[in-house]
Amino acid sequence: MAAAPVHMPELVRATGVRQLRLICGIILFAYVSSHFLNHALGNISVDAMEVGVYYHTLFWQFLPVAIVFYTAALTHMGLGIYALYQRRQFRWRTIEPLQLVLGLSIPALVMGHVVGVRLGYTLYDHQKLYPQELYLFFVAAPGRLWQMTILLLIAWVHGCIGIFFWLRLKPFFTRAAPYLLAAAVLIPTLSLLGIYQGGRSVAVESEDREWRSQNLTRDQVGTVAEGNTLDRIAGGLTIGYFGLLALALAARGARALRERRGGMIALSYGNGKTVRVPKGLSVLEASLRHNVPHASVCGGRARCSTCRIRIIGDHEALPEPSPREAFVLTRVGTSDPSIRLACQLRPTSDLSFFQLFTPHTVSANAQASTPASIGQERYLVSLFVDMRGSTQLAEKRLPFDTVFIVNRFLGAVSQAVIENGGLPNQFVGDGMLALFGLSADPQAACRQALKAAAGIATHIDELNELLSHDLRQPIRFGIGIHGGEVIIGDIGYRDHIVFTALGDAVNVAARLQDMTKTLACEAIVSEEILRTADLADDALPQHEAAIRGRDEPMAVRVVADARELAALVDRTERVAA
Known part of the structure; x- marks a missing residue:
């Protein structure tokens, strides 16, 4: 009997070269952040810097941590050189080749410092700490201060770009971005100020002969001969590093020559557009080389599926998907072998296909600038509100008068939604869908929606007056509120694209709004909203409701007067505080 196949663990399948480089980069960025914070202690005193570096070294030179750190550093550098070789096109976005260039410059700039401090300690037992390094930068060799400043800024910018590419597709990124930006500016600023303040202090103290005798001993800074040896080692390693870069560039040239000799293939886009490219290019690289618009939110990193294509005709001769490509396709629920990622597929023969995502579509909504414009799953609260009796209203008024009143109604409703942190999303006749939770956690979103319902009632009272x-009769309304996981993104065609939410939670909210007519109430709130908002279980009367499209009845809360919802939320927040 054949043994059952052993499936690769999902974590391993999800990890490719780019993911490995990201993991190593995060480790290095943690080290750099720790180092920068240590430098910032110079704003207090040099003694504070020395205390900080003691704990910094205690952690990072702890053997298991040191092994992980140095492995990550060497791996990240090696993968950076490999990226220089592997990347065929650099016209993705300006920031990406900038990140690569900055990253490749770091080893050359940091080599002297690493050799002088770490190798000096290993070979000669030099005890170089902040006083010795600051003396070097501010007194003995001021020119090196500028080199170190440039190194610090390059390392920080390179790391921040990597963190941005890593986090920008995360659901929380929009909320976290202002805080991350503040940290990205403050940490290097305080670090450089700390170095400057510490350097000034050391420069003044170094005029004292006793300070020099205590801090510039042979055990601390070494001899001239030892320094020359370390400089030669650093120079040799730097030349070796530049040699590796030259080899990568030479390998690129050899590959290009081999590909040209290996023949060209034709890629047909299914819309009459055909390009000829050398074998070995990915479909996405071919699109970029020939300026063919092609959706790719993650920039070809196989971290999204927006570059997906459907193969036209025979797909049996195509290369098998890599583990990373297979992982992404599985995550998006695609089992069709004719669907591939353009950034990963490198065809070796002529290929016809069409893109599954239209590139360069612009949403009419401001949300289009976010990754959610392509499609993102997240928890949102949907609030549907509808104006009652609008048909009778229209029968007894001129059309423009009816439009005026409906617009005033929708304006009052929208104002209440916006005041409570929601987004008026869709207007359908005299009804509206509002979304809560685009920039708030689920509990806050539920409470915002409940307060918005109360605000709607208040604003409609003012409008009636x-x-x-x-x-002849006051304007009446019905509200349905429900929360859950939905898909948010841009829906539509060409110039008629809107940002909205799709999913069962939205449909249920619409059904609850319809039920307010039969139950003669102003609002119906789902049990999910009550529970997530952390309201008391007996805060509102419970009702079992049959929801169209669902087999089982659903527990809902009936709200006769929507104005009371604000008081319920306020009471809950006071108790929690």
Whole structure:
């Protein structure tokens, strides 16, 4: 009997070269951040810097941590050189080749410092700490201060770009971005100020002969001969590193020559567009080389699926998907072998296909600038509100008068939604869908929606009073509120694209709004909203409701007067505080 196949663990399948480089980069960025914070202690004193570096070294030179750190450093550098060889096109976005260039310059700039401090300690037992390094930068060799400043800024910018590419597709990124930006600016600023303040202090103290005798001993800074030896080692390693870069560039040239000799293939886009490229290019690289628009939110990193294509015709001769490509396709629920990632597929023969995502579509909504414009799953609260009796209203008024009143109604509703942190999303006739949770956690979103319902009731009261001379009956309304996982993104075609949410939670909210007519109430709130908002279980009367499209009845809370919802939320927040 054949043994059952052993499936590769999902974590391993999800990890490719780019993911490995990201992991190593995060480790290095943690080290750099720790180092920068240590430098910032110079704003207090040099003694504070020395205390900080003691704990910094205690952690990073702890043997298991040191092994991980140095392995990550060497791996990250090696993968950076490999990226220089592997990347065929650098016209993705300006920031990506910038990140690569900055990253490749770091080893050359840091080599002297690493050799002088770490190798000096290993070979000669030099005890170089902040006083010795600051003396070097501010007194003995001020020119090196500029080199070190450039190194610090390059390392920080390179790391921040990597963190940005890593986090920008995360659901929390929009909320976290202002804080991350503040940290990205403050940490290097305080670090450089700390170095400057510490350097000034050391420069003044170094004029004292006793300070020199205590801090510039042979055990601390070594002899001239030892320094020359370390400089030669650093120079040799730097030349070796530049040699590796030259080899990578030479390998690129050899590959290009081999590909040209290996023949060209034709890629047909299914819309009449055909390009000829050398074998070995990915479909996405071919699109970029020939300026063919091609969706790719993650920039070809196989971290999204927006570059997906469907192969036209025979797909049996195509290379098998890599573990990373297979992982992404599985995550998006694609088992069709004719669907591939353009950034990963490198065809060796002519290929016809069409893109599954239209590139360069622009949403009419401001949310289009976020990754959610392509499609993202997240928890949102949907609030549906509808104006009651609008048909009778239209029968007894001129069309423009009816439009005026409906617009005033929708304006009052939208104002209440915006005041409570929601987004008026869709207007359908005299009804509206509002979304909560785009920039708030689920509990806050539920409470915002409940307060918005109360605000709607208040604003409609004011509108009724304002239009009382023209209304035979007050404007009435119905509200349905439900929360859950939905898909948010841009929906539509060409110039008719809107940002919205799709999913069962949205449909249920619409059904609850419809039920307010039969239950003669102003609002119906799902049990999910009550529980997530952390309201008391007996805060609102419970009702079992049959929801169209669902087999089982659903527990809901009936709200006769929507104004009372604000008081319930306020009471809950006071108790929690």
